[in-house]
Amino acid sequence: MTRFHSLQNLPATVAKPGYDRDAAGIGIVHIGLGAFMRAHLAVYTDDALAAAGGDWRITAIGLRSRDAIDQLNDQNGLYTLLVRDAETAGRVIGSIADAIHAPSDPEAVLAALAAPSTRIVSITITEKGYGIDPATGGLDVNVPAIAADLASDLSAPQSAVGLIVAGLAQRRAEGTGPFTALSCDNLPENGHILKRLVLDFARRRDGDLADWIEANASFPATMVDRITPPQTEKTLADARALVGADDRAAIETEPFSQWVIEDDFCAGRPAWEKGGAVMVTDVRAYERMKLVMLNGTHSMLAYAGHVAGHKFVRETMADPDLKRLIDRHMRTAATTLDAVPGIDLDQHREALLARFANPTIDHPTYQIAMDGTQKMPTRIFDATLAAIDKGTDTQSFAFATAAWMAYVKGAIDGAYAIRDPREAELLSVARSAASPEALLNALFALPGFVPDALKSHDVFRKTVLLRLRVMLEDGMRAAITREAAAI
Known part of the structure; x- marks a missing residue:
């Protein structure tokens, strides 16, 4: 069967992006291309683009396996979201523009982070991906990826924290300005934790850089909620039946979705509230x-x-x-x-x-x-x-x-x-x-x-x-x- 890669000839029963994908620029780099990101942040961003426009499409970064990267790139960033309830509804999400495998192409990753158009760097890497020292709450320098990044010139960061610091360092050097680092993981006060780890990492390398990040970048806290089970053969079969093509990036989720966001963005944000997000001062x-x-x-x-x-x-x-x-x-x-x-x-x-x-x-x-x-x-x-x-x-x-x-x-x-x-x-x-x-x-x-x-x-x-x-x-x-x- 033909590989899914276009919005043309989709059945009327399948909802598709309500905006011109080619006209929307990239404003978000997302680290951690898992199913949850595709069922949550990418969906809210799709809705925001349809409701209010803006250059807010997403470049996705994978830190480990390149399977999801290749799946999305082979499909022009398109994928089917199946919403499971008494009946299954299908929807095509178009907010992801492209995807990069960090270990294979670190230069492209750093270029995306440093691009003036990038205003938000979001992450979904699960709790263990942060490199938190359980005893101190600070950076665990014994985590292999963290240790490797601290010992390197950050030309090819392996950790999410290392990537964020490398991107901010390059932007400071080039006068581009900061971006907002947005945690979307299940951690209490996740934005504050991410800020603490980023500043800890930066101070171990360059105290002036750490001061600049603290004064200029923002790290909002968020609360995310949507049950997203792993992809199965049934996921792929149901997506194939809905869109009439082989969609290997398809995912499934429940009808419920919630996103509460601390409204603290140093370089702007999409109109996520148009997609149902709740913007607050304290999460x-x-x-x-x-x-x-x-x-x-x-x-x-x-x-x-x-x-x-x-x-x-x-x-x-x-x-x-x-x-x-x-x-x-x-x-x-x-x-x-x-x-x-x-x-x-x-x-x-x-x-x-x-x-x-x-x-x-x-x-x-x-x-x-x-x-x-x-x-x-x-x-x-x-x-x-x-x-x-x-x-x-x-x-x-x-x-x-x-x-x-x-x-x-x-x-x-x-x-x-x-x-x-x-x-x-x-x-x-x-x-x-x-x-x-x-x-x-x-x-x-x-x-x-x-x-x-x-x-x-x-x-x-x-x-x-x-x-x-x-x-x-x-x-x-x-x-x-x-x-x-x-x-």
Whole structure:
């Protein structure tokens, strides 16, 4: 079948970009060309271009695999977005102009970053891509890509932070002016974290450059939300049927989408609000709500669900006992929150439960379970401390913590890979722990992982241990049943 590469002859049932792609220049460089970016930022940008125009198309940068790069370039940047609900709707996104594989063409990447037309550099690289030292919150100079960039002349940066610093350094030298660095990852105060890491990196090389970046560039915080499962053969088959051509870059997602953005851009921005984005002065209440209600619940159900044999999130919602635990976790998480402007938390919880149960979305629990040492502190441990401070029950957070530990222990026989930046360390601990108590103590002792206030909280430790014993001795299924019966 012919490869999808043109907007010509598309069926009337498929929506296409509502603007002249050739007339819209490039204003955004995006680092991290994954499915989420294509289901979120690229879609909001597509809508903004259709509503308000402007030179805001995107050059996408891939740091590792070049598969997605080649797929998009072979298709003139076009791809199908499938929105899964009772019926599947198809839409072609045109906001990506081109894509560059950084390891293969570093000169082109730096040229894109330094181009006067580039006003925003956005990133979706997941938590582990930032190079955060878990002990200090600063730059981890032992991360191979960070270490290589610090030791180099930055002519071919390997890390996202290195790329941003290299681009800003060249713009300063050429008098081009700064760009806005925009994090779109699930990190609390992600813009502030990115700024801290960029300045840390820059100061290790050039103090004057760091001062210039701090004074001129901007790093807005954002809260992003849209469930985007990995591409499957069904994704490709459904896209092929909709557009009448072979679309290897097609992705699928859910109907819901949310983007809350701190409106702090030093060089302008697209009219993202025209696509439904919410522009605010402070994102923190929204991002905390998402981290503890959606992301935290996702982590809990992913560890418990995966170990119990549930492949997809929708399967956990079809398990009556686990569904009760999912609902309990969201309710408990909501009690740790202050008021969120414009949000009714009970209605938000009901909407989340409906999203999780969407029968057309194959969101793997194993995908959510990866990178636990990066996710547990912000999704579970911070919420636990907030619950303790507010006098709220912590049993659901204890269950989530125990489920993560059981997930780690379950990997020692090779049944699955943990897929965590500290995987070797976790497996070593799990293999040497002869009892549930030994496992808990060793995992709690991991450097830069569990907050000191939680490590020393005897009641919480005992609550976790009680559940971990059941999971390891009687199995996750028994633990889920027993936990649900106690609610």
